[in-house]
Amino acid sequence: MPVPFIKAATPRVGEGKGERIVLSLVLAAIFFTGLHLGVAGTRLRDRVITALGQGGYQGAFSLASVIGLVWLVAAYNRATYVATWGMLEWWKPLAIILMLPASLLVVIGLTTPNPTSVAQEGRLAQPPQGIVRVTRHPFLTGVGLWALVHLIGNGDVASLVFFATWAIVALAGAVSIDHKRQRLLGAAWEPFAAQTSIIPFAAIGAGRNRFEAGEIGLWRWGIAFFAYALMLVGHAPIIGVSPFPA
Template sequence: MTGTLDALFAAVVAFVGGHFLLGWPSIRTLLIEQLGANRFRAVFSLAAIVALAWTIMAYGDAPYMPVWEPPHWTRWIPNIVMPLACILLVCGYNPFSPTAMMNEEAFEEDPHLVRGILTVTRHPVMWGIGLWGLAHLTIRGDAASMMLFGGMAVLAFGGMMKIDAKKRAEFGAKWAPFELSTSVLPFRAILDGRTKLDWRGIGWLRVGGGLLLWALLHGAHPWIAGVSAVPV
């Protein structure tokens, strides 16, 4: 189950592929009909947790196989990108976000709800995960890291398209106003004049929470990943 690159590849495929498979509209609808919405969410969450745990263990036990040697200057990239990624993660855990897995009811109550970080992008959490994956791909040139961080980037950026397709299928025309007043690409809807930046909805507290998360991860990096995050 662990100790080889094949095991890590299988774990990443199970984690990333499982999200796409269980989120596929026809499969999701069938499982909800059979299990009910709450049981489906429980099964989905349990499967994701098990696959993620397997991925973490497989990555930790995977042999080191260099593929390329990143230049030294790339060590600055995560230190520049990760504060933004953490802010997006913290701001993205918003109880009013209709793109979240368990917020279908909130969207039914107010389909025109666009506030906070959703005025920047309707997929802030996915952007946070995707930026984390891409930033670490620039500094880790071994096969195991490319599998892990590449898989997370695929999950994040592919997940945005999957979520949008799922919501269109679920809500039909009701989804259109929200989609038209938001954007996948950060700040695109603002630049197009389709929405206005809701800084009050984002708030300094959430931004500060994101920076605090980054500081904690940065300081704990030697214990989490075995190497310092300081670009020296």
């Protein structure tokens, strides 16, 4: 799924200020990654909560996240185009295929109650259901897949920094959340972790769970497929690049 206002793979040109713009993108990537992996999933978070309270921490973290996101996207859109391997036309058919599971994971993950989501730890007492049977981090897995698909397809330095940042934050973030839940919840976390997996279908393949498509709900499937179709149709007019091979 595309991120709004991102000109993925469009040649970005610039003179004079090019180096400073690339530096801004790198700094934004470091800030965004550090915020989500160096604060949210570590004991530093506990210290900040002690100082500010839970509400204060959530407010400060949300504000910093918005600032980091806006900075990252703006810096990427302004970055000078420096080619690496160049845009890969042969990758586009594969990207179209891979973006279907990415869209399903993101949309269904966003709309499914999950003990790994913010303030939903109380659901640990309930058995995993729906997409959580497939992966306990569906949204982050979908974002990570989206980022990797675009990282490969967009062969320039700015895209490498931008999409690598999203891939690292999403995929390493899933591991970070697991560690945080284990540290804070202890034994209450272990049964849920044993029945589920980070890697999609790993727990199902190991016989620790089973796939129940009906639990996901027709409306979630419908919204996810609609979002995928919308992405294909809207990618060229919104992002500026056709997802289909020339």
